[in-house]
Amino acid sequence: MTARSIMDTNPTVLQPDSTIATAMQYIMQHRYRNLPVVDEDGRFLGVFGVDCLLRLALPKAAIMEQGLHSVEFVRETLSDIHRRLNQHVDQPISSCMYDQVATVAPDTPLVETLLTLYRARASLPVVEMDSGELVGVISYFDAGRNILAAEI
Amino acid sequence: MHGHGSATAEVVFGLHPMWFAGLLFVLSYVLIMSERVNRVIISLLAASLMIVGGVLTQKAAIEGIDFNTIGLLTGMMIIVAIVRQTGIFEYLAIWSAKQVNASPWGILVMLVLVTAVLSALLDNVTTVLLIVPVTLLITEALEVSAYPYLFAEVFAANIGGAATLIGDPPNIMIGSAIGLSFNDFLFNLAPLIAVLLPALLIPLYLIWGRKLSASPENRRQVMNYRQEEAITDSRLLWMSLFVLALVITGFVFAHDLEQQPATIAMFGAALLLLLQNIPCSYKEQSRNITQTFGEVEWTTIFFFIGLFIMVYGIETTGLLDLLAQEVLRLTGGDMATTAISILWVSAVASALVDNIPFVATMIPLIQNMETTLGGPEALMPLWWSLSLGACLGGNGSLIGASANLIVAGFAERSGQTIRFLPFMLLAFPLMLFSIAISSIYIYMRYL
Numbered sequence: 001m002t003a004r005s006i007m008d009t010n011p012t013v014l015q016p017d018s019t020i021a022t023a024m025q026y027i028m029q030h031r032y033r034n035l036p037v038v039d040e041d042g043r044f045l046g047v048f049g050v051d052c053l054l055r056l057a058l059p060k061a062a063i064m065e066q067g068l069h070s071v072e073f074v075r076e077t078l079s080d081i082h083r084r085l086n087q088h089v090d091q092p093i094s095s096c097m098y099d100q101v102a103t104v105a106p107d108t109p110l111v112e113t114l115l116t117l118y119r120a121r122a123s124l125p126v127v128e129m130d131s132g133e134l135v136g137v138i139s140y141f142d143a144g145r146n147i148l149a150a151e152i
Numbered sequence: 153m154h155g156h157g158s159a160t161a162e163v164v165f166g167l168h169p170m171w172f173a174g175l176l177f178v179l180s181y182v183l184i185m186s187e188r189v190n191r192v193i194i195s196l197l198a199a200s201l202m203i204v205g206g207v208l209t210q211k212a213a214i215e216g217i218d219f220n221t222i223g224l225l226t227g228m229m230i231i232v233a234i235v236r237q238t239g240i241f242e243y244l245a246i247w248s249a250k251q252v253n254a255s256p257w258g259i260l261v262m263l264v265l266v267t268a269v270l271s272a273l274l275d276n277v278t279t280v281l282l283i284v285p286v287t288l289l290i291t292e293a294l295e296v297s298a299y300p301y302l303f304a305e306v307f308a309a310n311i312g313g314a315a316t317l318i319g320d321p322p323n324i325m326i327g328s329a330i331g332l333s334f335n336d337f338l339f340n341l342a343p344l345i346a347v348l349l350p351a352l353l354i355p356l357y358l359i360w361g362r363k364l365s366a367s368p369e370n371r372r373q374v375m376n377y378r379q380e381e382a383i384t385d386s387r388l389l390w391m392s393l394f395v396l397a398l399v400i401t402g403f404v405f406a407h408d409l410e411q412q413p414a415t416i417a418m419f420g421a422a423l424l425l426l427l428q429n430i431p432c433s434y435k436e437q438s439r440n441i442t443q444t445f446g447e448v449e450w451t452t453i454f455f456f457i458g459l460f461i462m463v464y465g466i467e468t469t470g471l472l473d474l475l476a477q478e479v480l481r482l483t484g485g486d487m488a489t490t491a492i493s494i495l496w497v498s499a500v501a502s503a504l505v506d507n508i509p510f511v512a513t514m515i516p517l518i519q520n521m522e523t524t525l526g527g528p529e530a531l532m533p534l535w536w537s538l539s540l541g542a543c544l545g546g547n548g549s550l551i552g553a554s555a556n557l558i559v560a561g562f563a564e565r566s567g568q569t570i571r572f573l574p575f576m577l578l579a580f581p582l583m584l585f586s587i588a589i590s591s592i593y594i595y596m597r598y599l
Contacts, residue, residue: 061289064565068285070239073246073381080373 003113004106006146007126007136013038016045016094020056023048023093036125036134037097044127044134046099056096057085103127106135117143170469173207177466185505192451195458195509202465216464217457220328221321223414225456226448228318230421232278233447234428235396238389239382241270241282246379249290254374256296256364260304261353263287267305268312268349272319272342273400276309276555277449284562293373298568300360302559303575307352307547309555311586314543315345317403317413321452322511322542326535328413329515330528334403340536344593348544348586355582388428395424459512467516476520485524488599491533492591494518498541499587503548503580511542533598540590548583549576 012030014023014037027035027050034049055063058081062068088096102120104113106128117124117138126136167175180198184191202208208216248266252258263283270279283305291298313320317327317334327337353361383389399420403413425444429437466472483489494514501510518534525531546553550560550572563570 059289059292060566061285061287061292064285064288064562066281066285066562066565068242068289070382070384071289073242073378074289075376075378076373 001110002106003104003108003110003124003126003138004136005110006113006142007106007138008142009136011036011134011137013134014048014093015040016097017092019089020052020091020093020096021089024053024089034122036137037093038134042134043132044103044125045094046097047101047122047125048093048097049122052093052096052098053085056088057081059084101125104138105129113138114143169207170466170471172205173202173466173469174471176201176205177462177471180462181505181509184509191506192455192458195455195462197458199458199461199465202461207465207469208461212468213461213464216467217460218325218328220412220414221324221460222453222456223412224318224324224328224417225321226453227414227417227419227421228275229448230444231392231395231399231417231424232274233444234388234424235274235392236278236282237384238392239384240389240392241279242286242382243379244270245283245286245290246377246382249374250377250379254290254294254366254371256294256366257357257361259290259294259374260301260356260361260364263301264304264308264349264353267308268315268345271309271312271555272315272345273396274318276313276320276553277558279312280305280309280555280558284559288562288566290374294366294370296364296366298563298566299570300356300364302563302568302570303579304352304356306553306556306559306579307582308349310543310546310553311345311348311352313555314540315342318417320543321456321508323539324413325508325511326515326539330519330531330535332535333407334400334413335407337539338404340597341539344540344590347593348589351589352582352586355585359578391427392424395420395427398423455508456512459509463509463512463516466513472513472516473520476517477524479517480521480524487525487530487533488595490521490525491537491594491599494534495537495541495591495594496587498538499545499548499583502542502545503552503583507542507546507553511538514538514542533594536598537590537594540594541587544583544586544590547586548580550579552579552583 012032012035014026014035016037016039023035026032027048032049034047034051037045037048039045059071059074060067062071101122102116103125104116104127106126108116113124117140123137123139125134126138127133128135176198180194183189183194199213203210203213244266245263248262249259252262267279267283270283284302287301287305288298291301310320314323315337317323317332317337319337323337326332327334399416402409402411402416402420406413406416409416425441429440432440463472479493480490483493498507498510498514501507515538518531518538521534522528522531525534546556550556550570560570560575
């Protein structure tokens with residue numbers, strides 16, 4: 001068995017030129033943790049999710065590589081944080097999506113798929129190797145449902 | 153000194169030792185400058201070839217390594233690896249920003265001072281590694297460009313580092329090679345540094361400072377920072393400050409104590425490790441020690457080791473003596489001309505290439521001038537010129553010093569990239585300005 005047998009073949013996707021504001025409203029409303037971003041030909045570009053929002057809401061100096069370890073000394077209100085986030089909301093999601101994410105191919109063996117899912121700690125895009133096309137997504141729930149439904 | 157380490161007069165490939173060592177040295181230099189192969193690989197390869205090629209025996213090669221420099225560097229790196237965990241760097245940066253009511257220009261001046269002092273007492277790279285993130289946080293809150301701040305911090309780190317024996321690797325190497333003390337550097341170079349820093353701030357004010365402004369609302373946000381919360385471990389902080397004070401006192405009285413800087417730094421490192429780990433279980437201790445030693449820059453240490461062997465190799469062949477006599481012939485053996493030439497050549501060279509191999513080569517070269525110029529005392533102006541040229545020259549370009557590259561990395565990650573040419577267009581003249589002031593200082597005080 002492979003990744004193909006447990007993936008959701010009709011996942012919700014985002015377009016790279018949607019604004020952060022639109023995508024934000026959508027994922028907050030449906031409580032998505034993250035969603036794949038695909039271009040008009042269905043090619044996988046990256047993922048955009050709630051952690052992107054947190055990243056934009058936090059001071060850049062803290063989230064950057066080798067940045068501040070702790071910001072315990074900073075005192076800000078929710079309004080301050082909202083103001084910071086608001087500076088970015090008109091930009092397209094392509095500006096802050098993650099493009100270095102773990103993916104699997106549809107024919108990746110099952111156990112390797114589950115290990116990748118476990119290490120990624122997020123839903124796993126299933127991407128056709130040659131075309132780069134997104135063919136499905138595997139969430140923890142897809143994996144769990146399929147495992148528990150199998151006969152012992 | 154020459155001839156001590158020579159294994160044989162015969163050398164592989166049928167070359168005379170001087171030619172073999174000289175070619176190997178030039179080739180290594182070119183490769184280091186080309187930045188195609190990592191400098192550590194080149195220095196270790198060249199060092200090995202000096203031995204395999206017959207220029208040095210292994211015994212001679214080991215004698216060529218200045219373990220005082222290695223020990224001092226490693227000891228200070230261990231101490232810094234612990235001190236940086238305490239949050240004291242962040243504390244000082246925030247505290248200093250609040251002392252000036254979070255005014256944008258005031259913060260720039262304060263951060264320059266904090267960076268310079270920390271760079272003088274610890275290493276420049278760690279200083280900027282910890283001060284720059286706070287700077288980016290503050291400039292983001294103030295909604296001002298981070299560029300002037302980062303630019304000023306590069307200069308402050310390199311200028312501050314020039315003030316003491318332990319501030320910058322060139323000083324460690326020079327001090328160790330000829331036995332100059334912490335106090336020698338402090339008395340001879342720190343007064344100049346105290347002039348150079350304000351002198352640097354004037355052009356920075358004219359270019360950027362007078363235009364910097366921030367809204368009262370944004371300044372209030374910075375004033376709301378609570379610096380005491382930046383301290384992560386107050387017990388460790390007090391231990392660190394105690395050991396740091398002890399080590400610096402040790403450096404100041406090194407002469408009376410008849411101890412070398414490497415011993416003092418390593419003793420301090422061992423003591424701080426002990427104090428840090430006393431309350432920990434044996435397992436926790438292993439973890440702490442592994443973590444601390446993991447932060448020692450072993451690549452730098454091994455680069456030094458290879459370099460020392462490489463330079464010792466060419467020194468034993470008598471090549472550096474020949475070069476020294478050639479330099480003296482060019483300067484007519486005149487002290488003032490020689491000193492000022494060393495200052496300017498070192499500055500321009502250090503702006504463009506790694507200053508560590510440059511200084512490693514210049515040290516034996518200058519030592520070879522001793523008899524002609526009249527004894528070790530007569531060489532002192534040359535040592536100060538070399539130190540100032542090598543340390544301050546690092547400001548001339550973005551690749552002039554390791555601290556510059558660290559700052560550039562942060563700038564890029566924060567989306568405010570510092571470009572090579574625009575940086576150099578301002579930094580190089582400012583560096584030459586600092587060298588001009590240094591020339592006057594050297595001339596008035598020593599010549």
